[in-house]
Amino acid sequence: MGIVLGKIISWLLVALACLTAFACFSDSFIGGLLAIAAAVFFCPLSWKMLRRFAAQEVPTGAFIILALVTYFAGTGMAISNFDDKKQAVQQGFANLEDYQAANKLGLDAASYAKHLDGLAAVERQKTEEAKATQAKVASACRQDLQCWADENQFDAIMACKPAVQKLAKYDYEWTDGITSPIFSRLAWSEKKSGMIIYFGDEIKFQNGLGNFVRHTYACTFDPVSKLAVNVSAESGRL
Structure with missing residues (x-):
């Protein structure tokens, strides 16, 4: 009876991990992958294959522990990304990437926007200088x-x-x-x-x-x- 109950719980955990994976993918791709990996470790059908791959008898409890660690790591990453996205929106950033980059520089949304404008201006100047140099070289070649x-x-x-x-x-x-x-x-x-x-x-x-x-x-x-x-x-x- 205990074995049957354990398998039922394992399958419920598989379903939970799969649902979590779908939810995680929207906030963290790696978190979603970890949740899928947790579903694999929770699944009783995969234990036999994993034992064969390990070439030794691995206790069922080890799979459960590994699945739990993987599951919580994945959900933790997804929750962290979700919180970061929420913070990014609240602070006026266009996306999570800008929010994370601004945090590394210690800038708020307005300062980061000015920072991006400055970088864009530098790139435009470099492009214009390169075009001017190219035109000068082409003109000199035309006369030679x-x-x-x-x-x-x-x-x-x-x-x-x-x-x-x-x-x-x-x-x-x-x-x-x-x-x-x-x-x-x-x-x-x-x-x-x-x-x-x-x-x-x-x-x-x-x-x-x-x-x-x-x-x-x-x-x-x-x-x-x-x-x-x-x-x-x-x-x-x-």
């Missing part, structure tokens, strides 16, 4: 031929390479590689508009006799339209 050409080189290759290929009367063969870039010299076509002339000599055009002859090429690239506006080639090397 090498920097401006490097910045637009990928787009220039994508536009100029097929344009140069179209100059071939027969077949063509590119000879560029890691140590032989497609462009080896630069010049301004029109500095005001930012147009660049890219020069290179890493292509061979097939002539009427079937021989491949090295050619130089010049491609005027417009960074605004991303187009090769003019292209020319002649036999020889740079």
